[in-house]
Structure formats: C-alpha cells, structure tokens
Amino acid sequence: MMLKTTSEIDIVKANSSKINEVDFENLTFGNVFTDHMLVCDFKEGKWEKPVIKPYEPFLIDPSAKVFHYGQAIFEGMKAYKDENDDVWLFRPDENLDRFNKSAVRMAMPEIPEEIFIGGLKTIVDMERSWVRKGLGNTLYIRPFMIAVGSGVIAQPSSQYRFMIILSPARSYYSGEVKVIIAEHYSRAANGGIGAAKAAGNYSAQFYPQKLAQEKGFQQIIWTDDATHTKLEEAGTMNVFFRFNDTIYTAPTSERILDGVTRKSLIAIAKRDGIKVEERSVLVSELIAGAKDGSLKEIFGAGTAAVVSPIVGFQYQEDYYELPKIENSLAIQLKDKLTKVQYKLAEDTFGWTVKV
C-alpha cells in the first residue's frame, strides 16, 4: 500500500481496485462499495485526523454504545458525473447542516466542515471512476457517525467514529408504488427524534413496513401519532400531494425530516411558477380529493429515490386509485431537479459543488 499524507487527511491506498468486478448495469442499491472509506475518530473531546483507507471491516467492542443505546446518525447524498467527466456534489452544505443538527439531538459531537466537506471531496475525487456517466447513474454517499465508546450504562459515549462509505447506484425504487395510510403505527413522537436522521428511526419502521408489504403495499404513509389524521411522510421519504394544480407537503417539524430533495423541489416549483404550499394535509382531505377528482398526484421525495410517484392508496377498507395524468408535476419536478444535478440545466440556485 502507498501511504500518502496530505496535511489534513492521511491516505492509505488500496493495492488494487475492485471496480472491474462490478456489473454497473445490474447494481442492487447500497450493497457494493468502492475501494476506500474515510474514518475519523472522536476521542477525549476532539476529532482526530481523518484517514482514507481501503474499505474493510473494523474491530469494535461488544459493549460499544451504538449497539446498546443506538447513538448513530447518517446522511444520504449522491455524486453525479456530467458530460465533461466532471464530478459534482449536490448541496453538501445542507447535509452537513442536518448532520450536525442530528448530532446535537442525539447528544453526539458536531463535526467540523473541513472533515465533512473536505473529506467528502477528497474521497469522491479518489473514487471518481466509480461515478458513471448517464442520467440515473450516481455514486451514493453515506456519511455516518456511531458511538464506539464502551460500557453498558445508558449515557452518551465519549468516543465516536465518523465514516464515509460510497456505493455506486442506479435507481432506488422500481415498479408501481401503492401505499397504505398508517392508522396505528407511527414514525415519530412529538418531542421525539423524527427530525433527526438517526438510525433508530428507520428500524422502527421495518415491522409496520413488513405488515404493509404483506397486504400488497410497497410503502406506508405515516400520520401523526396522536390523532392519525395528518399526513406526514411516505416510508423513508417526504411526501407531496397535488390537488388540482397545487402541490402540498407537510411543514418541517420535530416529527418530519427536513429533506434536501423536499426543499429543492419546493424551491424549483416556486422558481418555475408551480404552486406549492407547505402545510399539513389531512387524511380526510385526501379521501375527499380522491372522490371528487381534485387529487391528482402523490409522490415521495428523497435522495435515494429522488421522486417516487404513488399510484394509489389504501385507507381503512378502501383503496383509492389515482388518475393516470399527462403533465405529471412529479415527473416534471424530478426532471428539473436531476438536470441540475447532472449539469444538464442551469444551476440557478448555486446548488452544485464541483469535486
């Protein structure tokens, strides 16, 4: 291995690349990783020097607090390659900002911009051959932090590990997405951690999700836990509802993730004269809209899937099929957003950052 030392990041290069073993045409989301990973440890109150080294398993104590108390947060991001072979990140400052908000809520240390953004740029640059050209091809980026300090007492850890791992991806969802509206299970409590991108929020959804899938639905639309009357998120995505020519999505709150795709779609809609409102949509409004035809579209929005159109929803005993429409706003917005990400349209907001 070649050891290269930059002033801010130590680099240990892999002896050989796995890239030729990868079938880029047939990728399953999130299970192939690139040759390197970034590791940065937090000990005795400070972040140590980050290291980029070959992707490999690491040693951890059985009593590490991440295993027992779930101190773990992450981000989901993507890198895109344009027609000139330049590689771009999309709004990485938003991910850093949210990561540090998640860190505060989970009593974990915030990470400095130099490590998060600097680390991202360095490792993505090293792995740029893993970013393939063409719409839909991306390098999915997973920055995360876990509590590695040992001890089975329910207190915040004193040691943490920040890592960045990278996985080449095509698209996340496929096929028709039918959803069921949650009547019993919930994603987040008032005063809970629903707005943090915390690991525990995700496994909490697996069982209700399994029950939904057994009934033939790919996703759940979550409702508020107190009354189950307000529509909040769709699975692990934010959710939008189009009534006539206006799209609605729940305002961010303690229960709702401040999604980068969500806020980018809202900004694009506003820029381009598509009516958009951030307000809670009630289950009763959805039913009424499905019955009177004013409900035109429902779609999820998130980094992995970008935009995920929903074809119909179940509520209690009834299934409501959405109309097949031309000029889908979901598809229009997805198209506008992805063109910015791939540098095929002007980035009027200055969202893209060159690696």
Place this chain on the structure above:
Amino acid sequence: MMLKTTSEIDIVKANSSKINEVDFENLTFGNVFTDHMLVCDFKEGKWEKPVIKPYEPFLIDPSAKVFHYGQAIFEGMKAYKDENDDVWLFRPDENLDRFNKSAVRMAMPEIPEEIFIGGLKTIVDMERSWVRKGLGNTLYIRPFMIAVGSGVIAQPSSQYRFMIILSPARSYYSGEVKVIIAEHYSRAANGGIGAAKAAGNYSAQFYPQKLAQEKGFQQIIWTDDATHTKLEEAGTMNVFFRFNDTIYTAPTSERILDGVTRKSLIAIAKRDGIKVEERSVLVSELIAGAKDGSLKEIFGAGTAAVVSPIVGFQYQEDYYELPKIENSLAIQLKDKLTKVQYKLAEDTFGWTVKV
C-alpha cells in the same frame, strides 16, 4: 433447573483470567467485563451454534445495518450469589419473553429458549467467580442482538448476531435523585417502539437528559407525547407514585416498557397487602398531591437500579419537595425484592432459577 450440558455450545476458554485486576469495591457500572462472551449468529434463516469465547472486539462491516438503521435490542438482567455460594438468575423467562417481543417489533428473528436461557446458564456458570457475595453485589448480564448484515438500504437485515456479555456491578445510582417532568421532549410515540427494549429508545433520551442535568435534575419523568399530561416513565425506569397508602404506576402499553422489576414489585405488593393500582397518574394529580400532602413517595424501578427513590420534582416553574417519611414503601419493596433475589427470603413466586 439443572445446568444443561454444553453439547449445544462450543466453548473456547480464555488462557488467563482478568479477575485479579478488578477492584470489586470500586466498580463503575457497566464498564468492566468478565473473561468470556457468548456469540450466536443468525444466517440464512437460522441460528447457528452458539460459541462462548474470550471477551474481545469483533470485526464488523462499515455498512452493517445496526449502524445505519438501528436494528438492535437488549435485555438487562442480574445474577446473584447466596450465602451457600450458589448463583441465581431472576425471572430469566421474562427477559426471554420480552426480548422476543422486542425482536418482533424490530423485524428481527426471535431467539430460541435453548440459546437464550441455555446460553445464559452456561456462561454465568463459567463466570461464577465474578459473582460476589453480599447484598448489592451482582453480575449484570447484557444479552443483546444486532443486525450485522451489510448494505445501506433501509430494509431489515438478513444476518444478526446475538451476544451475552457480563459485567460485575455494585449499585447503579447514588445520591439524591431530583426529577423534572417533561413538557416538551418525549420518550415514545403512540404506535412507536417504546415498549421494545430497542437501542434507539435510549439514545433518543440523551439530549433531553443532558438538558435536565444542566438544570440540576438527575432524571426526567416522561409524559405522553400527545398531551404531556400523563406520567409514564422515569428516565430508563418505570415509575411509581405513592398517594397516602396506595402506589400507582402506569399500565403497560405501546409507550411503556413491561419492566420485570415493575411487575415483580406489583406482585410483592399485592401478596403483602400493599395497595397497588396500575393506572395512569396525571401531572395535575401529582401537583395536587404534593400540595395537599397526599403524595408521599415517587420511585423509579428497573433492573440496574432496582428501586430509585426520588426526593422531589420540578414542573414548569415550581419545585416540589417530597416529605421525608418513615416506613417508605419504596424501601420496603426494594428490601423484599432483593431478599428474594439473594435467597434471604422465601421465593413464594418461584422466580429464582439456580445456575
């Protein structure tokens, strides 16, 4: 029950013991571990043969689902040594039952009794010299399960690891415990995972707990997230309130952990003619009781602390000091329970299980 033979468990003994390096008089809770750990992996739909081997760090992939989606559950138990040097477990069947309920809620595989109970007995027997005689000395037992399957897609893992680690302990809490009643933050959602002993439930409390500590309170009494009017748990413990001569504790629900100490105290109280009711206690009742003197005691109950008396509580702008009383029911119940656990009183319920 007799100790099962070890034909079902592979055993790799440590070359030497760390026991002589341990200062048993000055243990910090949960940070010294015994010489061995039990490891049992779940792969391809089934549990493999458990192995007991030297306690040590293990290798795990950076994309393991426990780090990203928080699939992790645990139990807290203790072993006790009586005057005859016999070692006892307390209601291990209850822990197995709850562990498997947690597993279902977190979309993880249930664990067979042979592995959980059989594994417990075998490893505790091997480590019996770590269980010290004398009231307050225990061997804290931490069975836990984590998702070790790799891949950064938010779906249940296909591979899991069950482990048992052991830590000699004295007592968990010390000093006076003042609490603050939660008005904003919450522990659990309706339809959430509050009843599961899931890792994510604990880290979610760390930040509110830190804020409480900064205000001079050792614990938070959690209230229901929808209205913040019902008293639910105290920190990581169930909570009891004594008004005049009756003790009250919230009924178990999706938001409340079905604590083994909780249910044991209720059973002992009923057996011994102490009035006990399982019903929600309102914040308003607590305030009224503190003002008119009918509120006599508040105490937390859990495996680690057993019973943790609370000396006073803050609600909004006011602090309410509890009276200093003789004949504390908290102390009486703690005494009765620990005497059963240490075989100093008759085990009328058949709760103790010899190792």
